[in-house]
Amino acid sequence: MKLYPYLLVMAGVTYLIRMLPLAFFRKKITNPFLLGVLHYMPFAVLGTMTVPAIFTSTGDPVSSTVGFVAALLLGLKRRSLIEVALAATAAAYVTSLLLPLL
Amino acid sequence: MEAYGYKEGLRDGLPIGLGYLSVSFGFAIWAVKQGIPDLTLVILSGTNLTSAGQVAGVTVMAAGGLLIELALTEFIINLRYALMSVTLTQKLHPDFCLWQRMLAAFFVTDEIFAVSSTRKGLLTFPYMMGLGCLPWIGWTLGTALGAFAGTLLPAVLSAALGIAIYGMFMAILVPGALEDKGVLLAIFAAVALGLILRYVPLFSFLSEGFVIILSAIFGACIAAWLKPVKAGEGEA
Incomplete structure (x- = not known):
């Protein structure tokens, strides 16, 4: 698999998106629709990447779903990124240890 | 200062x-x-x-x-x-x-x-x-x-x-949706289109990358249209 062209494209695109506005932008965006799209875009992206992929992320639907519920509950309590990530992992881990015992 | x-x-x-x-x-x-x-x-x-x-x-x-x-x-x-x-x-x-x-x-x-x-x-x-x-x-x-x-x-x-990694995404999504109905709408619209594009056989020619692009643009545009951002709000 030739992966280096992929690496170059990813690093290049990601850097340019960050760099060009920071280096050269000197005024304010005012178009309300564009502001809205930029405001909502990260959540839309993360949403479609997380569902449905999270339900198969451990390779097993039951432990994945338990992990999802744990993440949802801690997210509702506004816990930090790392706490939610670790809680989802722990919940999925404990579930997959217990499942064979049922 | x-x-x-x-x-x-x-x-x-x-x-x-x-x-x-x-x-x-x-x-x-x-x-x-x-x-x-x-x-x-x-x-x-x-x-x-x-x-x-x-x-x-x-x-x-x-x-x-x-x-x-x-x-x-x-x-x-x-x-x-x-x-x-x-x-x-x-x-x-x-x-x-x-x-x-x-x-x-x-x-x-x-x-x-x-x-x-x-x-x-x-x-x-x-x-x-x-x-x-x-x-x-x-x-x-x-x-x-x-x-x-x-x-x-x-x-x-x-x-x-x-x-x-998905747990970390949830930690960004859930509080965002709690605070802002527009964010909730953007998430639901993007997930809905994503599910259609992934599971309706008609669209099986679309790769995962394009599914993400299309459903994210759809979700963000729907939310920007129905829940416009007030000036200054879009910066956070």
């Missing part, structure tokens, strides 16, 4: 770095399972410093997708950084020259943006370098540990770590 230097930046970056260390560890274990070689992953993390973009990128790479598809995916997913960079330009110390802006831009992530944009006062170049340092080390080191040592973990634990 108080000026912040390298040391204050390092201190603010420490919790971000610790968080990145554990999340990138999970990311690497997941990505190795998608068939990406360990060294490639370390280079990927060291040169990209972004979670969602790397997950999507690995998905496209593992599927042997087109370079243009990868470029478009990264562009759409990381478009938020452009807005963050624009926002940061309003807070830069006047001493910030062009090459310093170009260097500091590499470290614009959701968390680094959140910390720097809410800091009182102007942002200096040393502060931004200190702030980016530990998150970069944490992200790259965590990836290396996961990629090279992840196979030493028991299979059950390494399988469970596959959910870590």
